[in-house]
Amino acid sequence: MSELVNEEQSKEVASEAKPLDAVVTRVESDAVFVQFDGTREGVISRAQFSQATGGDLTVMARVGQTIRAVILREEEDGTVRLSRKNAVDASTWETLRTLAESQEVIEVTIATAVKGGLVADLMGARAFMPASQSDLRFAADLTPLVGSDVYVIVTEVDEENKRLIISRKRVLEMEEQSARAERIHDFHPGDLVHGRVARMTQFGAFIDLGGIDGLLHVSEMSWSRIARPEEVISIGDEIEVRVLRVEPENGKVSLSMKHTQESPWQKASKAFQIGDIVEGEVRRLSSFGAFVEVAPGVEGLVHVSQISRQRVDQPSDVLEPGQRVMVKVLDIRPEEERMSLSIKEAQMREEKRRAPEWTEKSNSESQQTTLGDLFGDLLRDRFKS
Incomplete structure (x- = not known):
């Protein structure tokens, strides 16, 4: 009964008392000892130290720390x-609102873990940090x-409902952005660097890096x-890449794996000459022609007018992806990664090459037939007579 009376009296005194500054002189597991008004000493029990209950006092309070408190009573x-928690008044909430508006980074002590997040002590008030913001x-x-000290910013203040939300994630994002802004100046187009595949998208x-x-x-x-990144790399792979572009203002770095190797177009400039007849595979079709791969990574365009000597309205009428065809190299520009090809002229070349064979065969057959036709019947008639 006396404890209840003391509690009621404490509330009454606290409601009338004005907050004062006190300096922590000693911290024990169940109480914090302070000095105020110059030489006066007092004690704050575990229950009265913070609205963030459940925390370890030896972690939440530090010797030499200045705190706001109100006098409950004198034994x-x-x-x-x-009481420190009863010193959380309108002025405290006003300070918290100012912190939220300014997005000032402050340090708090995590008191305990609860369902859905963490609870911290902030100026004696209970501050909640959602798990997603940790x-x-x-x-x-x-x-x-x-039990650790972390840097946070106040994201929400609701005095009426005693709701105080903080975020550590926002601070980490700002630190990461700042570090990124500094680090990005270490990269330049053309640099050859090593990195680890962190995550993949479509x-x-x-x-x-x-x-x-x-x-x-x-x-x-x-x-x-290639259709998907998984065809070439996996998360966790250590790879070598070349820097293509650096955009400090956007914090972006564009990379390339293929430019760490010799371009197939450089090889193509040595392997193919204008007029060559080569075999290729139709990779894709468009309304204006077909793209034929003549070497790994080297595709040339067969314009619709170069597909056949007969009129072709749509390339898909006579060709399909995966089809093997013979083509003639009409033009090659390695520096532009362009090649012009012709199926029609490759066919014409083949026909001209085989023309002498056909002529010889035709003459031979004509001579054999003519001898039979001219003398066969005459000889048979003479033998009959």
């Missing part, structure tokens, strides 16, 4: 009881942060055409 033995990436276990992969991620587009993974 018969002269002990002065104070780190840059999802963390299933939050207990390693309990359009490419992000490569960790050590403090900064660069984008490796699927079109830059191989000189050969």
Whole structure:
């Protein structure tokens, strides 16, 4: 009964008392000892230290720390009881709102882990950090942060409902962005660098270059055409890439794997000459022609007018992807990665090459037939007579 009376009296005194500054002189597991008004000493119990209950006092309070508190009562033995959590008043909430508006980075101590996140002590008030705001990436276990000092920003303040939300993730993002801004100046177009495949998307992969991620587009993974990044790389792979572009203002670095190797077009300039007849595979069709691969990573265009001597309205009427065809090299521009091809002229070349054979065969057959026709019947008639 006396404890209830003391509690009620404490609330009444606290409601009338004005917050004062006190300096922590000693910290024990169940109480914090302070000095105020110059030489006066007092004690704050575990229950009265913070609205963030469940924390370890030896972690949440530090010797030499200045805190705001209100006097609850003075015991018969002269002990002065104070409360830090009851010192959270309108001015405290005003300060918290200012922190939220300014996005100032502050340090807090994580008191305990609860369902859905973490609880921290902030100026005696209970601050909640959702699990999604505890780190840059999802963390299933939050207990390693309990008892540690972390830097956060206040993201939401609701005095009426005593709701205070903080975020560590936002601070980490700002730090990462700052580090990225500094690190990006270490890269220049043409640099050959090493990195690790961090994550992949449908359009490419992000490569960790050590403090900064660069984008490796699927079109830059191989000189050969590929459909998916998984055909070439896997998460965790250590790869060598070449820097294509650096955009400091956007924090972007574009990378290439294929440019770490000799371009197939450089090889093609040595292997193919205008007028050569070569075999290739139809890779894709368009309304204006067909693209034929004549070497790995080297595709040339057969314009619709160069497909056949007969009129062709749509390339798909006479060709299909995967079909093997003979083509004649009409033009090659390695520096532009362009090649013009002709199926029609390759066929004409083959016909001209085989023309003498056909003529000789035709003459031979004509001579044999003519001798039979001219003398066969005459001889048979004479033998009959």
